[in-house]
Amino acid sequence: MGRWEPNARGRLEQAALDLYEERGFEKTTVAEIAARAGVTERTYFRHFADKREVLFGGTAELQDMLTSAVADAPASATPLEATALALEAVGGVFLGNLDRARRRQAIIMANPELRERELIKMAGFAAALAGTLRERGVPDPAAALTAEAGIAVLKVAFARWLDAPAGKELLDFIRESLAELRSVARSAGPAAV
Amino acid sequence: MGRWEPNARGRLEQAALDLYEERGFEKTTVAEIAARAGVTERTYFRHFADKREVLFGGTAELQDMLTSAVADAPASATPLEATALALEAVGGVFLGNLDRARRRQAIIMANPELRERELIKMAGFAAALAGTLRERGVPDPAAALTAEAGIAVLKVAFARWLDAPAGKELLDFIRESLAELRSVARSAGPAAV
DNA sequence: ACACCGATGTCAGTCCCTGTCATCGGCTAG
DNA sequence: CTAGCCGATGACAGGGACTGACATCGGTGT
Numbered sequence: 001m002g003r004w005e006p007n008a009r010g011r012l013e014q015a016a017l018d019l020y021e022e023r024g025f026e027k028t029t030v031a032e033i034a035a036r037a038g039v040t041e042r043t044y045f046r047h048f049a050d051k052r053e054v055l056f057g058g059t060a061e062l063q064d065m066l067t068s069a070v071a072d073a074p075a076s077a078t079p080l081e082a083t084a085l086a087l088e089a090v091g092g093v094f095l096g097n098l099d100r101a102r103r104r105q106a107i108i109m110a111n112p113e114l115r116e117r118e119l120i121k122m123a124g125f126a127a128a129l130a131g132t133l134r135e136r137g138v139p140d141p142a143a144a145l146t147a148e149a150g151i152a153v154l155k156v157a158f159a160r161w162l163d164a165p166a167g168k169e170l171l172d173f174i175r176e177s178l179a180e181l182r183s184v185a186r187s188a189g190p191a192a193v
Numbered sequence: 194m195g196r197w198e199p200n201a202r203g204r205l206e207q208a209a210l211d212l213y214e215e216r217g218f219e220k221t222t223v224a225e226i227a228a229r230a231g232v233t234e235r236t237y238f239r240h241f242a243d244k245r246e247v248l249f250g251g252t253a254e255l256q257d258m259l260t261s262a263v264a265d266a267p268a269s270a271t272p273l274e275a276t277a278l279a280l281e282a283v284g285g286v287f288l289g290n291l292d293r294a295r296r297r298q299a300i301i302m303a304n305p306e307l308r309e310r311e312l313i314k315m316a317g318f319a320a321a322l323a324g325t326l327r328e329r330g331v332p333d334p335a336a337a338l339t340a341e342a343g344i345a346v347l348k349v350a351f352a353r354w355l356d357a358p359a360g361k362e363l364l365d366f367i368r369e370s371l372a373e374l375r376s377v378a379r380s381a382g383p384a385a386v
Numbered sequence: 387a388c389a390c391c392g393a394t395g396t397c398a399g400t401c402c403c404t405g406t407c408a409t410c411g412g413c414t415a416g
Numbered sequence: 417c418t419a420g421c422c423g424a425t426g427a428c429a430g431g432g433a434c435t436g437a438c439a440t441c442g443g444t445g446t
Contacts, residue, residue: 002393002442002443003393003394003440003441003442003443004393004394004442008393008394029431029432029433030432030433030434031432039394039395040394040395040396041433041434042394042395042396042397042434042435043393043394043395045433045434045435046393046394049434050433050434051432051433051434078377078380078381079377079380079381080377080378080380080381081381084381112313115313115316116309116310116312116313117309119309119312119313119316120305120308120309120312123308123312141349141353141369141370141373142373142376142377144349144352145345145346145349145370145373145374145377146377148342148345148348148349149341149342149345149374149377149378151345152338152341152342152344152345153338155341156334156337156338156341159337160334176334177334177338180334180335180338181338181342181378182378182379182381183335184271184272184273184335184338184339184342184378185273185342185374185375185377185378185379186375186378186379187271187272187273188271188272188273188274188277188375195411195412195424196409196410196411196412196424196425197411197424197425201424201425222400222401222402223401223402223403224401232425232426233425233426233427234402234403235403235404235425235426235427235428236424236425236426238402238403238404239424239425242403243402243403244401244402244403
């Protein structure tokens, strides 16, 4: 065994989740999180850039899933179709994880600082999606808009999933929201003729 | 004349803009902003909630414009059409303000914390839009999605406006991006048949 | 055996932000 | 005219997030 207990990072994540849930984000200090994890405050900041980041572990992996799904979409797929495949890939990850997702989201929604962090992660997803679409040859107003619209669909679907009674999966809400986006866009203005 | 120079708030905004531009956001302290404005640090925090908020003055007014434009849209307008009217109203505000907008945006884009604040303001716009759409009787998946998509259009149009050489106005980019959104949404999937 | 490495600890310091109380010019009631 | 209240600001103390610099010491490779 090493000089210290292994997996300090994991213990910090667990401690933070518990404390943020019990006392709320603002009323929890980093020192408390570190103490519960059995490390010092300085060690916390070696693993996570700031007090919020501890809640956003899987972000990079999620972003990779999105971009590789778009990159791997058949060449015949339209931009929005490729994006839809990416969203469904993400939807698959959350199958059966409703409870965990709800706990996390409740913490985030209860605090504006955490919402800000969530939003910039989502914006990062959109930017990465747009970049991958451009690599597929999608020109630029369309690439950025498809990516932003796709992330909008994901946000709405996610919120509806967490709000709804258990039973339906995130995937269902993603498909429903995607269809709704198409419907909404078709029912407006001269360009929809 | 009062006991102090009037318009402390305005002086703080100007001082912050200048300093953030000269040294960057991170390398500027609130104490420096306050000193340049001729007040104390404590007074800064009486006018602005935090170090970032000083850059986001007109937000509430902008949000009011968005929501009242949607509320005032003719009853015959579809959700996306009503949203389009709101976006055009915002576009009108920025007529001729390209230089100022560019300076501000350059500061914001250079710093992730400021981007986070910008994103949560945008999310606030989307939430307000969605609420007003619901008041118009738009049911919920559609209301949220239309609002999110509308704000996505605004983001993309804004970015393109600031990137493009002077001449075209924000309004032009909003109309262009809106048309592109419709086109993108139509060119995908079975629901578009 | 020895040197190096990497994760952690320790400590000091800066800056953001808040609570509390004091100050004092202007306004209003009488 | 004067007393008293009000609102904006100043002054001060303090907590908590975050950073830089250096020390510690098991594990690892030679």
